[in-house]
Amino acid sequence: MKKILLALVCLAVWHAHAQTVPSPEQFLGYKPGTRFTPEYKVLNYFKAVAQARPDMVKTASYGETYEGRELMLAYVASPANLPNLEAIRTNNLRMAGVLKDQPATDNKTIIVWLSYNVHGNEPSSSEAAMQTLYALAGNDSQQTKQWLQNTVVIMDPCVNPDGHDRYVNWYNSVVGAQFNADPQAREHDEPWPGGRSNHYNFDLNRDWAWQTQLETQQRVKKYNEWLPQVHVDYHEQGYNQPYYFAPAAEPFHEVITPWQREFQVMIGKNNAKYFDNNGWLYFTKERFDLFYPSYGDTYPLYSGAIGMTFEQGGIRAGLGVKKEDDDTLTLVKRVAHHYTTGLSTIETAAANAPRLLQEYRQFFTNSGNAKDAPYKTYVLTSNDINQLKSVARLLDLNGISYGALNTKTFSGYNYFTGKEEAYKGDAYTLAVSALQPRSTLLRVLFEPKSTLSDSITYDITAWSLPYAYNIKSYAVKEKLDMGSFTSTAVTPVTSGYGVLIPYTSVASAQVMSYLINKKVKLRFAQKDFTYKGKDYASGTLIVLNGGNDDDWNKLVNEACAKYNLQPVAVESGFMDKGADFGSPDIHFIPAPKVLMLTGEQVSSLGAGEVWSFFEQTLHYPITLANTERLQRLDLSNYTVIILPDGNYRSLGDKAIEDKLKNFVRDGGKLIAIEDAVNSLADNNWGIKEKEEDEKDGKKDTSAYQALKKYGSRQRDEMPEEIPGAIYKVNLDNTHPLAFGYSDTYYTLKQSSHMYQFLKDGWNVGVIKKDSHVAGFVGSKLKQRLKDGLTFGVQDMGRGTIVYLVDNPLFRHFWEGGKLLFTNAVFLAGE
Template identity: 45%
Template sequence: MRLLKLTFFLFFFTLTQGQEIKSPSEFLGYNLGEKFTRHHQVVDYFEYLSRSSELIKMIPYGLTNESRKLNLVFLSNENNLNNLELIRKSHLQNTGLIKGPKNNNIVVIWLSYNIHGNESSSTEASMKTAYEIIKNNKKWLDDAIIILDPCVNPDGRDRYVNFYKQSRSFPNDTKSFSREHHEPWQNGRTNHYIFDLNRDWAWLTQIESQQRIKMYNKWLPHVHVDFHEQSINNPYYFAPAAEPLHEKITSFQKKFQNDLAKNHAKYFDKNGWLYFTKQTFDLLYPSYGDSYPMFLGSIGMTYEQAGGGRAGLGIINDNYQLLTLKERIEHHFTTSISTIEFSIKNKSVLNENFQKFFFDKKRKFKFYILEGNSDILNSLSKFLSKHEINSSNILKKQNIKGYDYQKEKNITRTITPNSLVISTDQVKGKLAEILLEPKAKLNDSLTYDITAWSLPYAYGLKAIASNEKIDFKSFENIKVFENNINNNSYGYGFNWKSFEDSKFLASLLKEKVLVRFNKKKLINNKNAWDLGSIFILKGDNNHIKETLVSTVDSIAKKFNRTLIEINSGYSDSGVDLGSQDVKMIKKLNVGIIGGSGVSPYNYGEIWYFFEKQLKYPVTQIPEDKLSEALKSINTLILPNGSYSLFKSKEKIKLLIEWIKSGGKIISIGRSIDMLAKNKIFTINKKSNDLKKDPLISYNKSKRNNISNNITGSIYKVNTDPSHFLNYGLDFYYTLKLSADSYEFLEKGHNAGYLSENAQPSSGFVGSNVKDFQKNSLVFGEQKLGKGSIIYFVDNPLFRGFWYSGKILFSNALFFR
């Protein structure tokens, strides 16, 4: 019997080894480009390759929000794949992350496909690329570790593929106006929470980014390519990138992009394919899939194929040309192979310059020192650690000379112990410098994204950049939690200072704990309570009398909150705790309007804020269900956008009555314009009559238009500390994403505004709109009956990384 089993095993092994490995088309049962391949089928094919060939290994690295698999596919020779960990460590010796001799043993190439789900041809191309390497280019694998991420955004891809399969005609309709070429409102570009994953490399808000960066940090490839699609009318784009390029990008990185482009051009020229370079796609913003790798020594590049969500299986573009999925796949396949081929040929020069990048110690500043609330410092340190950027603490009080972020000039300032210090003399010091720098150098104002992102401004921290010698120690998570709750206390309180406090409060409210806040300062039991401090009083919570202490204690431990014991409602000075100026926080029932005309990005930011950051329930409301929804909510969020909500007189009347009876609206960005059209809302948009030069040349018109825009600039906001929107904020910097400007509220509270002297602290502002921002509202409140409207001219939740904006938004939710 044993002999029979052994014979069968040897026969089966010999049979499988002798079989030809199936191409993607053979495995799937259709030719690539005839259909879209769902994500699970892509995973099945790579699992099949891993079983069938000793040259490929698939390693899972996580799951998406919708539980789809995230995988990396490694291609190399059998010996290399059996020694991946040794090779990885040897490679990282070239960075200084691991001690050991420098070497040029191998080149690491990482190709990322389909980060935008509806830019779908590249995942198809990834299967063809892997098969081609195994079948016809095995010799390459002696000198390379090739890493493929076949689908960075599976949730978005399947959303698009499912839409297309459900909507397409048979045969497919190539007319551009047909249904199959027009996705619904939440299209396939983004992930589950409607975040653009190609803007999240640096901020790491999304689960896909968080899991991917752990693997990326393990490998730090020499070359990284991010595959995309663009307008159906555009030829293929490959690097070199357009200006502006961040000043930290090296001359070698620029040269290699150019040399590689010539290799691509050779293949494209042979086939008569159109392409362009050095236009549109710049390398300034640090959170792209091409720029972020650049700042970690890689040759980071974007490749853009015509197509996107409109293209389907085929479409006639505006040039009357048929663009097919087969053609799109072939183009991405070609640049994939060309990139691998050229990188392997240049293994030695890539390694040499990779080493130079990491061992180059030239920095504009040696240290960044940040001061502020311990929660916020801890949060920033934790964020930086995800990028493997080390933080430290000031060892002792000392005077430091450097560039002060708030004063925007060089000064000498006294720095206190436990301030956060980030040294740029570390392996990832260049990346640290780019994320923390007060102002990015801009050598061209015509850019693809925001021009300012400085983390000290985003986190609302005092900061100084210095070249002085600083005494510091290893970072310690500054202790916040210390509780010994007494059952006999009158109540408990804590000062409102951080977004961690917001999460604690949200959890208390979910557990039906009634909570108050003070609108006037007071001193109670020798403790000074700032405006917006939180009080949990036993007298308010008789409905949970038996479990109050244990509930509060448990939640405080979960969030590491220190509660201060209160023994009496009688204050040493200021109002008593029973005063009408110590208000109860009402039960919060929140809804958010979604649908056509609403900015899907801002909608996703709000949705994500509630579900994943604040962890408080929010109801998603289709616009046509608003009337029904108003019966069960008391707070309505209007995301940025221009939608039809206020075209119906009945809905306007219903909404106004709802506000007057106690409802609260939080209006963001362009949604304010809808309110401004009705006189009952007292906000007015400023008019900027820009006169265009009728004789300006056509070639200069696009560049001239930038003078009328703001591309993500940072302004310091004048704030009214007595207003609840500013509770817990020592100061606030806003990120302006457009030139829209609004008058001060004549009937309302201008809680945050730009003054007569307002100037951007960082980022580009067009010359024609710079003065237009002066004397303008940033955020404020209008009361209407028993309710109110909160206006946010700028989006405080932009891309989920503006930390102080989360405090501001929490204030709008909880206080009034």
């Protein structure tokens, strides 16, 4: 009797308890999908559920966005598992071999991680997240309780809060009392830059491995503390598209295991069951491939999980829009689809937990043994410790350990020559062993050339870090002996005359920017010189006592300590060799006053890369103004105007053209990047595209050429495609645009535009013949991409135009280009 009573009491408590969990509708005051919910309210709902079910749900903030919005994770588990989250987490890391304090126990619990709304204007998944949480913790579904017995679900309700709210606040401000399903209504026409990206217009679904953005840095840190078995990244695509879920499309990267492929199919089939029951359309195996390592599906895959992208049709759909097939797609339907795949994924994962765990262990065992990996050690070498430190930082962010070589004798594949060679010593080495748990990711990031199983892909096809960082590197087949990697310490210097600062990496750019901000007068050397028997390269920064305020020496030491650069004291302006400091070859660096064009004609991503580089890397002021207002802007306030990637229709306007040309003639500098160069080429600025005939060489004139197959039309376009491949650029490093570089640079080529060498200007970076290094280039285009300009400088009147045909700041992971961009702003033309 007592027992029965106790059971009854427990049941009553349980019910009282469960009833206090609000449904999303009760909490929000509207049915999910009938309005867009701001991010803070989505999080508040999660917190309310955690408060009502503290035995099943725990929320924890993991940081803030650039605009100060909260980033939060929710952990959902059975009442038995929730108190043991930390033990489950550490045991999981032990299974992966990442945590080595003790052997893993025979764990039966898997971790499923659901990431919602990485693209802010694809917001239906954040609404679905609330319903998913309610299904797991809110009602008394025996089914979900069953799943949670062996599954911990980690939910990130909104990966990109700034983008989410940019879209949602805008939409709510333009929608009427009822939504308008007419696709032409303004509520389906989101203004620039759109809510897809984060504050700095970065695509967070391209940033997982590089972690250049605050949101990614904080999230991936958490992700790597858990290393789940399953990860889903929620998206939306064009609203006429049906739902997309796993299995993904080719190409798959070759490191993806048969089990990772197999489980994608299992997930897909289970999703399909529910979609078929409801008559909802979907597609699989098309469009979304698994190759580029910085996505929300590939990064988890290369980190031992089953990583997947799920895509609902819905971008620009608002609360409802009429589709091509005359159906109205509502947010309510979009939410229902994402909700369904969320639960279906947890169901499949829970049902296959033992196999998931076994394969997970196997993945990390193979990864740790570098099974099938062609190389056992990667070695980067440089005379500049800061170059190596930038790579070390990236490895730290990705949980990859590294050291410095104990030996100076080894042979390996030299990335820069493409040959097996014996190492010739530089001052510093950074060595990474492939015998470590995160070796699969390491291999993908470092492999000289990635094997493509199919040429049709969604993103760039080459990213190998030695090229992206422009650092001499070797891939070595043997395990090499290494000790710890340590940075050099910087010693402050004092001088009554002046100081030299080396100019070799982004750290130099940061020191220069720091000092110019503090009104310290800087000069740079046009040519190499020798002082007291030591050689200094062109570009070396010179700070002199004469003309500077009293605190200049202190500020130099401050800047050099902050960015880890060793300054050198000089006591005289008389050089052993080369120009003395009073020579016309020593140039003063005026503080640039920088304007960048933004708005509808400009690529938001391209503009964001420049904006963020100034604010987050150089910490240097920049003014952003919309291209549409160019005619009314007073340009006399600026000395540098940057045109990021874009299609500048305004340049076709004679008045605008004259205004910009006068700005340059009067001594201004115009920097054009990527397609902005094309806009200049179209409007008689002096740079010219190569003629079609010149490009093609000999044309195929056969009449049969016209007989192409309809069914292979997508593939027929491939000969002209370049999704992003690495090319070798020959640099004229006697020009200030290439100071700090050797005579080669590796560029990421994404455009098929080829420009003629400048007849009246400096061809500082050119592509010659056979310059392709890695990545896919269509067969026809490959023949054409040669003997053309990549980086050029042209004088006009008293001013300068800088052409950057390829983007040196691409996604900010192209570290090797950052100094070149800095040169364009600060040194070129001075």
